[in-house]
Every structure is written in C-alpha cells, then in structure tokens.
Amino acid sequence: MAAAAPGSGAAREEEGTGGDAATPQPPAPTSAPGARLSRLPLARVKALVKADPDVTLAGQEAIFILARAAELFVETIAKDAYCCAQQGKRKTLQRRDLDNAIEAVDEFAFLEGTLD
Amino acid sequence: AERPEDLNLPNAVITRIIKEALPDGVNISKEARSAISRAASVFVLYATSCANNFAMKGKRKTLNASDVLSAMEEMEFQRFVTPLKEALEAYRREQKGKKEASEQKKKDKDKKTDSEEQDKSRDEDNDEDEERLEEEEQNEEEEVDN
Numbered sequence: 001m002a003a004a005a006p007g008s009g010a011a012r013e014e015e016g017t018g019g020d021a022a023t024p025q026p027p028a029p030t031s032a033p034g035a036r037l038s039r040l041p042l043a044r045v046k047a048l049v050k051a052d053p054d055v056t057l058a059g060q061e062a063i064f065i066l067a068r069a070a071e072l073f074v075e076t077i078a079k080d081a082y083c084c085a086q087q088g089k090r091k092t093l094q095r096r097d098l099d100n101a102i103e104a105v106d107e108f109a110f111l112e113g114t115l116d
Numbered sequence: 117a118e119r120p121e122d123l124n125l126p127n128a129v130i131t132r133i134i135k136e137a138l139p140d141g142v143n144i145s146k147e148a149r150s151a152i153s154r155a156a157s158v159f160v161l162y163a164t165s166c167a168n169n170f171a172m173k174g175k176r177k178t179l180n181a182s183d184v185l186s187a188m189e190e191m192e193f194q195r196f197v198t199p200l201k202e203a204l205e206a207y208r209r210e211q212k213g214k215k216e217a218s219e220q221k222k223k224d225k226d227k228k229t230d231s232e233e234q235d236k237s238r239d240e241d242n243d244e245d246e247e248r249l250e251e252e253e254q255n256e257e258e259e260v261d262n
Contacts, residue, residue, distance in 0.1 A: 037206055
C-alpha cells in the first residue's frame with residue numbers, strides 16, 4: 001500500500017538527503033510543510049542555511065521564516081530600486097537603480113560588494 | 117564558505133515576487149533581476165549567520181524561528197517582524213490543521229467500521245498516514261551535517 005499518499009515518497013526522500021547540497025532538488029512537493037505558504041522553495045532556502053559551516057541544526061519553522069523573510073526582502077529592495085528608477089523618469093528597473101538603493105538605504109549596507 | 121553564485125534562488129519565482137510588488141507596466145532589466153536574486157541569497161546567508169549567533173548565545177544547537185526574528189531586528193529589518201510572526205502563525209495553523217484533519221479522518225473511519233465492520237484495506241491505509249505524520253514531526257529538528 002505504498003501508493004496510499006501520493007507525493008509522500010518524494011517528500012521523505014528530500015528530508016533524508018543529509019548534507020548533500022549538490023543533489024539536484026526535485027520540484028517542491030505541494031505536500032511539504034509550509035509549501036503553499038511560501039513562494040520560494042524551502043529546499044533552496046535550506047541549502048543556503050546548510051552552506052553556513054557554523055549551523056548544526058535548523059528547525060523547519062526557521063527555514064520557513066527565512067523563506068518568507070527573503071520574499072519580503074525582495075519586495076522591499078525592488079520597491080526601493082523602483083523609487084530610484086522613478087527619479088530618473090524610467091519605467092525599467094536597471095542594475096544602477098539597485099546600486100543606488102543599496103547606497104541610500106542603511107539596511108542594505110551588508111550587500112555592498114557582494115553583487116559584483 | 118560557498119559563493120552565493122552557487123546557491124541561487126529560482127529566477128522565475130524572484131521575478132514574480134518583484135512584479136507583484138511593483139505597479140503594472142514596470143519592466144525589470146535582466147541585470148537588475150539577477151542582482152536582486154543574488155541579493156536575496158546573500159540576505160538569507162546573512163540572516164542565517166545572525167540567527168545562528170542568537171542560537172549559540174542561548175547555548176542551543178537548533179536554529180529556531182525566534183532566532184530568525186531576533187536576527188531581523190539586529191539587521192534593522194524590524195518592520196519584517198510583524199508580518200513574519202503572522203506567517204509563522206499561519207504555518208503553525210496549517211501544521212495543526214493537517215494533524216487534526218488526519219485524526220478526524222481516522223475517527224470518521226472508526227465510526228464507520230464500528231457500525232459496518234467493513235473495508236479492512238482502507239483502515240490499513242489510514243494507519244500508514246498517521247505513521248507518516250509522526251515521522252514528519254520527528255524530522256522537525258533536522259540535522260544539516262556541517
């Protein structure tokens with residue numbers, strides 16, 4: 001009766017891949033916890049967390065919150081960059097708008113030099 | 117550590133999030149798109165590192181949701197804290213709802229079998245579902261092998 005719950009096999013497989021960050025991620029199964037509440041795939045976020053050598057364990061809630069935070073961050077930086085584009089009376093967001101936003105907004109200081 | 121370039125977030129999703137945040141008719145150049153995507157990866161790495169410091173200060177091995185919320189404050193993204201707490205509540209409700217739905221399903225089936233004593237195979241399916249759920253709960257604190 002292994003076919004009782006479609007998708008559960010894939011979810012379990014994903015949970016089992018210990019530290020193998022190089023494994024290509026299967027498309028996030030919709031049955032994964034929080035999958036419908038996050039637009040960014042939790043598996044990718046987990047891979048980023050795993051990349052930190054100081055992290056030993058991470059709870060699923062922490063992964064989920066990080067994914068949601070990344071979404072909010074993308075919205076925020078896009079809006080700030082759009083303000084810069086508007087000042088230049090442009091309707092297309094350019095790379096320099098982003099650079100300007102990073103320079104103008106204190107919270108984005110950690111990005112300086114990481115996007116080159 | 118690895119370079120953020122090796123740890124990209126899916127471009128299609130990033131683009132959708134950007135588009136939904138901006139007014140209609142705004143275009144995003146390819147360079148701006150990939151820069152925002154990379155910035156999001158750097159953001160997650162930075163937030164992870166900050167959050168992990170809070171976990172270590174608390175002498176906990178497991179990074180949890182409150183560590184991430186503390187990290188947001190430290191990173192001066194205080195305005196994220198309220199929406200993130202709401203998202204966390206929704207997440208917990210979903211988890212709880214799943215558990216209750218599965219328990220309710222079992223109860224319903226028990227009632228049925230009480231009255232009719234039928235369909236053994238479906239009953240077995242049900243047991244399997246519950247087993248899986250317990251397994252997922254055990255996985256909540258997951259080893260990340262570093």
